[in-house]
Amino acid sequence: MKLKAVGAALVLLSLFSLIFIGQSCQTPPAPPEVKEALAQEQDLWRAGASFFAPKEYEAYRQHLDEARKFFNQEELKIGYFRNYDKVREQFRQVLEEGNSLKNLVEARKAQAAGEIRSLKNSLYERYRIFDSFSLELTMRNFSRQHLAQADVMFKEVDRLLEQGKYDQAREKLKAVESLLNQAENILRRQLERYMDPAQVAAWKKMAERAVKRSEETNSLLILVSKLERRLTVYKDGKPIKTYEVGLGFNGLADKLHAGDDATPEGEYKVIRKIGSSKYARALLINYPNEEDVKKFNEAKKRGIITERTKIGGLIEIHGGGKDGLTQGCVALDDDEMEELFRMIPVGTPVVIVGTTDPNNKIISVFKGEKKAETK
Amino acid sequence: MKNLMKLSVLGLLVVFLFTSCAKQPTQQINDAKAAISAVEAAGGNIYAKVELKKLNDDFNAAMDEVNAQSKKLFKKYGKAKEMLAKVKADAEAVKALIPARKEEAKKNALNAQNEAKAAFEEAKALLEKAPKGKGTKADIEAMKADLAGLEAQLNEVQAAIDKEDYFGAKDKAVSIKEKANAIAEQVKAAIEKVKGKKK
Numbered sequence: 280m281k282l283k284a285v286g287a288a289l290v291l292l293s294l295f296s297l298i299f300i301g302q303s304c305q306t307p308p309a310p311p312e313v314k315e316a317l318a319q320e321q322d323l324w325r326a327g328a329s330f331f332a333p334k335e336y337e338a339y340r341q342h343l344d345e346a347r348k349f350f351n352q353e354e355l356k357i358g359y360f361r362n363y364d365k366v367r368e369q370f371r372q373v374l375e376e377g378n379s380l381k382n383l384v385e386a387r388k389a390q391a392a393g394e395i396r397s398l399k400n401s402l403y404e405r406y407r408i409f410d411s412f413s414l415e416l417t418m419r420n421f422s423r424q425h426l427a428q429a430d431v432m433f434k435e436v437d438r439l440l441e442q443g444k445y446d447q448a449r450e451k452l453k454a455v456e457s458l459l460n461q462a463e464n465i466l467r468r469q470l471e472r473y474m475d476p477a478q479v480a481a482w483k484k485m486a487e488r489a490v491k492r493s494e495e496t497n498s499l500l501i502l503v504s505k506l507e508r509r510l511t512v513y514k515d516g517k518p519i520k521t522y523e524v525g526l527g528f529n530g531l532a533d534k535l536h537a538g539d540d541a542t543p544e545g546e547y548k549v550i551r552k553i554g555s556s557k558y559a560r561a562l563l564i565n566y567p568n569e570e571d572v573k574k575f576n577e578a579k580k581r582g583i584i585t586e587r588t589k590i591g592g593l594i595e596i597h598g599g600g601k602d603g604l605t606q607g608c609v610a611l612d613d614d615e616m617e618e619l620f621r622m623i624p625v626g627t628p629v630v631i632v633g634t635t636d637p638n639n640k641i642i643s644v645f646k647g648e649k650k651a652e653t654k
Numbered sequence: 655m656k657n658l659m660k661l662s663v664l665g666l667l668v669v670f671l672f673t674s675c676a677k678q679p680t681q682q683i684n685d686a687k688a689a690i691s692a693v694e695a696a697g698g699n700i701y702a703k704v705e706l707k708k709l710n711d712d713f714n715a716a717m718d719e720v721n722a723q724s725k726k727l728f729k730k731y732g733k734a735k736e737m738l739a740k741v742k743a744d745a746e747a748v749k750a751l752i753p754a755r756k757e758e759a760k761k762n763a764l765n766a767q768n769e770a771k772a773a774f775e776e777a778k779a780l781l782e783k784a785p786k787g788k789g790t791k792a793d794i795e796a797m798k799a800d801l802a803g804l805e806a807q808l809n810e811v812q813a814a815i816d817k818e819d820y821f822g823a824k825d826k827a828v829s830i831k832e833k834a835n836a837i838a839e840q841v842k843a844a845i846e847k848v849k850g851k852k853k
Binding site (some may be wrong): 320321324325344347348351352413414421422423424425426427428430431432434435438439447528604 | 704707708711714715718719722793795796799800801802803804806807822825826828829830832833
């Protein structure tokens, strides 16, 4: 009986011992920092750490590898002998490094995106100016083809930026720049006169002479500045009214012959007032004048225009709206034309110049481009 | 003495068995590498970027295990072999995903291309119908030139599809569609302008 009791006590004791040993030998769980770090590394890679901070990412990876190897070594030990304290510490350091790296990557990404956006904005400003100029020129077809393509690519750049594909966005902007350069070359050929100081000085002189005459003779004068799309009425040498105008389909060019859709430049006068024209009221000017005829004949002689080409005529200041392009006439909004029509008598001098501004917008655009190219 | 000799021989045999049985798993390494290369060749860098990265990481972890074991006296490559086998199996699974993803990208690019073409054709048709008056002639000429530019870009969409750059093709096609729609709106506005004047 006694033996049985001792035996039962021993069995119980063994059982308790086994439970105790089992509990104390239980394998400690791997520290959560291990999983966190591995997930963090994936996030960093997805965020583009290898691209935006390659050196720092490499160092981080190396530290992560070391920590992982250390963890693996610990894992090889029998559960009871495992101690994850150092592992935890190493992974915490890696996580801290990863957090700093994340901030660095975000900062560099923001910087890259900012640089690309700034480049895009400056190219878009060029595009916008060329787009507006191209509408006023004959060679618009060629320049606008390039500009339309550039516009499509601007939209692609926006998408690439949204997707964080900065390299591709940069490449796309290079293609945009090339298209803009091609468009610019076409436009430059049309706009060279506006960048020529001697030509601008000649226009300015012509305008000043006419204003002086208006002052001396106490008379009215109409001065049209094509580049600024501005018609100014002078009285006694002083501006009394200014209107925004539309020009010829090829408005910035000087008219040479019929059908070129250019607006003539020179000194003219109102020769007829037309009360009821196709485009509301109209003031007919004496294009072609002597200068125009001379220029036309020279061009014919030099073979610039064919023998059959005619010089054209019927150039008016008329209504119909400043937003529509004409075949060479100067167009105003109907209500403004009505006002001008009432104000201007037959015989009023009309001077049409390219521009009188020696620092006009074309010069600022193209000279600005030149500076940018040489950088 | 005899017993000692027997024990020594037995010991040597055991050591020999341990070391000779624990050769580096070269075959498994090569298989896993080949499986990852196959994923890359199938377009993994484009269509399974994240998965490919994980495969490479897992492979590197397996190689770490191989290297760790190779430095030990008693090498156990069992775990490394398991890891490498998993890499291989995962790579095969990833490779199997790619054709469907590629097909999906192609489908999206072709849809976008068709939509861009339709928007282009619509703008073109509108432009042909537009009244070429004094006030609209210039606008119409300009828009024709714009459409010519879009046509050139549409050709580039096809070129991108031919090169299997489906994401690039889709982005371009969507941008073309937007521009074509904008031109169509301009044409409509020009038509309205003429109508307004006639009233």
